Amino acid sequence: MNPTLKFVLAVLIALEISFTSSWTVNVILAVIGLVIILAARPGWKRLLSLIFWPLIPAVALAVAILMQSRSTGNTQFAIVLFTRIYAYVFIGSAATLTTPIYELVMSLEQNAHVPTKFAYGFLGGFNLMPKIVTEVKTIRVAALMRGETLHFWSPQLYFKAIIAALRWSENLAEAMTSHGFVEDAPRTHRVTVRIRSRDWIIAIGSLILLQGLLFGLHLA
Amino acid sequence: MSKTNAWHLRDIILLTLIAIFFGVIYWVIGPLYNLLTVALTPVGLGPAANDILMGVWVMAGPLAGYVFRKVGAATLGEFLGAVVEMFFGGQWGASTMISGVVQGLGSELGFALTGYKRYDWTSLGLSVVTTTIVTFGWDLFRNGYAAYHIGLLVALFVIRLASTFIFAGVLTRAITNLLDRTHLLSRRSA
Known part of the structure; x- marks a missing residue:
């Protein structure tokens, strides 16, 4: 279906x-x-x-x-x-x-006509999922090494994850643009x-x- | 961030990443929810676990609203978080997507009431109140809250308001304060 x-x-x-x-x-x-x-x-x-x-x-x-x-x-x-x-x-x-x-x-994208930038932006971000799971672990371990435990109520945990996400989103967007992705340009589909x-x-x-x-x- | 309302590729990717991060958090606190529910069920207060943790589940909305400062950011952020949680195999299935939209619209309403002009405690506080009211309204139907006696309803509402205030209010404010101090968001709009 x-x-x-x-x-x-x-x-x-x-x-x-x-x-x-x-x-x-x-x-x-x-x-x-x-x-x-x-x-x-x-x-x-x-x-x-x-x-x-x-x-x-x-x-x-x-x-x-x-x-x-x-x-x-x-x-x-x-x-x-x-x-x-x-x-x-x-x-x-x-x-x-x-x-x-x-x-x-x-x-x-093709049937519901969601703008391509949303479709591919979401897909690009979604493919980073394993990296995000790893990043959350890294942040918590890094804090543990300084003797701090980060819980789901610690602002630092969210803050550091968002900083990482900021960096990745810039990089990924640039990478996609340099591979020829143009926002709102018409696309053909394989x-x-x-x-x-x-x-x-x-x-x-x-x-x-x-x-x-x-x-x-x-x-x- | 940007003063325009246009979404660019990097905004969309960032929103997705934030949503996935929250999707992971939602999924991680699943066991805590289950534990609380199991503990409270024998006294017939199982649903209270939902209200106690509600604040965590609605954090993506106000945070996205604050970071992006665009119309629809809160709704989209919360919705995507819900979609991610559902694909992770969350225990609410298809209703997760509806809850995501309901929670997102709830927090969006707070920013909309200030005309997307204020990004301080006024909009965040309004967002906390609107989120609580909208999600509670949805639970009156979805989880059958409407059948409870009035005392329990008031108690659940107060618990939910407190939880939303702590997580979607105080914690979100603490995170955005840290972000503001880095000036990364203002630099991005340049």
């Missing part, structure tokens, strides 16, 4: 189930998401963490409703909140696990990403089906 449409669909679904309270729809969505995730064949560790970690907020929200709500007997709503978390996570992971970030950015009619049918069909389910179950 076209990456842009896939993510738009995932967000629309998440938005809609945030404002509706049907646990059956949540379960159906979670199952569909899980099937897509399983088809992408993630590792066991990834799969187990996808199932386990959402359990914590899901249980917390459900227990809080049971213990703290204004009216008693809100079991129904507790189940809705519990299943909603799983619908969010499985639908979201169904989108992220099946889409390399490169394909998403290319699709956003790989073209299209939205096929099948993509539209899946996206619009899913949304119509979701409305049908939500409305149908509401009436029932």
Whole structure:
């Protein structure tokens, strides 16, 4: 499926189930998401963490409703909140696990017409991700060597990371410009990403089906 | 930084890098959130963990707003941070992107109210208040806060306001003070 449409669909679904309270729809969505995730064949560790970690907020929200709500007997709503978390996570992971970030950015540029400077600037920055993770470790170790521990509430940690980011962004932007990247200039594409009619049918069909389910179950 | 509202390649890369850095931080404090939630759940206060840590999750917005001084910077910074967190495999899935936009718009509102002219405690303070109100409004629906009794709602709101004030206010101010002292941001606009 076209990456842009896939993510738009995932967000629309998440938005809609945030404002509706049907646990059956949540379960159906979670199952569909899980099937897509399983088809992408993630590792066991990834799969187990996808199932386990959402359990914590899901249980917390459900227990809080049971213990703290204004009216008693809100079991129904507790189940809705519990299943909603799983619908969010499985639908979201169904989108992220099946889409390399490169394909998403290319699709956003060509199909959603995001300006090229944003598409390639974001991609350039995103490719520095491993360097950022290393930099954060370096900053903390360097501080430890002076006997200082930097926590996530230490301004120094953020300050030093931003200084490094300032330097890298200048360098990377210069490198891209010297490789011929011109902001706002029209580009040709080696790989073209299209939205096929099948993509539209899946996206619009899913949304119509979701409305049908939500409305149908509401009436029932 | 620059007084113009145009985004250039290096701004976009810098914004992405800052967002990724915060994405990493969001992801790193995930276990802390889980620990707090597990500890508070038996007394039915699990969701409070969300409010206690809210300030950390909304820091990218005001910081980006302050560094770039452009319309949309806070929203974009917070949104990209959320996207990065989601690709890391954060435990909120697709709703992370919505939360990112909601949090970003919340902090953006603070800067917008001053017409993007003031970059001091006034705009930052306003941003803290608008972020708290907007994100709390979203949680009334998303996390079902609307069903809680009024005492808990007030308590959660106060906790969230305090957390946002400490992290998105005081800590962000401390970081931007350090940045201002380097004059790197003003040199960049030249």
